[in-house]
Amino acid sequence: MCQLLGMNCNVPTDICFSFEGFAARGGKTDEHQDGWGIAFFEGLGCRLFLDVKAAIASPIADLVRHYPIKSKHVIAHIRKATFGVVALENCHPFRRELWGRYWVFAHNGDLPDFDPTNQTYYRPVGQTDSERAFCLLLNTLRQAFPAAKPVLAELYPVLQQITTEIAQFGTFNYLLSDGEHFFAHCSTKLCYVVRQAPFAAAHLIDEDVTVDFQELTTPCDRVAIIATTPLTDNETWTPIPPGQVVVFQDGQPLGEGKGQ
Numbered sequence: 001m002c003q004l005l006g007m008n009c010n011v012p013t014d015i016c017f018s019f020e021g022f023a024a025r026g027g028k029t030d031e032h033q034d035g036w037g038i039a040f041f042e043g044l045g046c047r048l049f050l051d052v053k054a055a056i057a058s059p060i061a062d063l064v065r066h067y068p069i070k071s072k073h074v075i076a077h078i079r080k081a082t083f084g085v086v087a088l089e090n091c092h093p094f095r096r097e098l099w100g101r102y103w104v105f106a107h108n109g110d111l112p113d114f115d116p117t118n119q120t121y122y123r124p125v126g127q128t129d130s131e132r133a134f135c136l137l138l139n140t141l142r143q144a145f146p147a148a149k150p151v152l153a154e155l156y157p158v159l160q161q162i163t164t165e166i167a168q169f170g171t172f173n174y175l176l177s178d179g180e181h182f183f184a185h186c187s188t189k190l191c192y193v194v195r196q197a198p199f200a201a202a203h204l205i206d207e208d209v210t211v212d213f214q215e216l217t218t219p220c221d222r223v224a225i226i227a228t229t230p231l232t233d234n235e236t237w238t239p240i241p242p243g244q245v246v247v248f249q250d251g252q253p254l255g256e257g258k259g260q
Helices: 016-024 059-066 129-144 152-167
Strands: 003-013 036-042 045-051 071-078 094-098 101-108 173-177 182-185 191-196 201-203 210-212 222-227 245-249
Touching (some): 016 222, 071 101, 101 129
Antiparallel strands (some): 003 222, 036 071, 201 210
């Protein structure tokens, strides 16, 4: 299956360290060689990089590893194709506009026999089950709240309900963000770590790289890293309970449906 990487912070932060280990799984330490992508939110803008090459062999991935783009919301994905050919239109993350904001989505898992027929406004461009699921999520939200984005307490139960319905078709681990809130849903594997003061050094599993975050941060910084499996071997990663959509904001998980 594919793998996911996300970052949510209270201040703009670069993801170079985590992406270094994550990209290695795209053809070096793991088998995810069928394309990759990453999205960075910057205000209302969103930088999106996609490539059909394996992340370990992609010049674009090399750029991302060495270019410290700072963002409060990042979603990345490395692909092992199951539905859809190896092609740019099938690379995650996918991006659409809703309520005057970009929404970005990446999925890990398989949804056999998932082919919704009520795709009224948002429609898939590629052939993946993942993009079909993303379109259904957004169509559902748009239908429930046609005028504008509601407060989180109103949006959350609708998102949780449609997520539960889609998850009945198979494995539906995903990351979703509009640059304001960051959502993570676990079907089987998804975990996170929150880095905050007092900061310490972290060592990657997939590369022999260590970073001392105390030298790169301020005491007020807080960063949540979300991944399919842990990226470091000296930090405590928290599994996300299966079936639950967790909302991250300002570098920490919120309670279900709380916040504005």
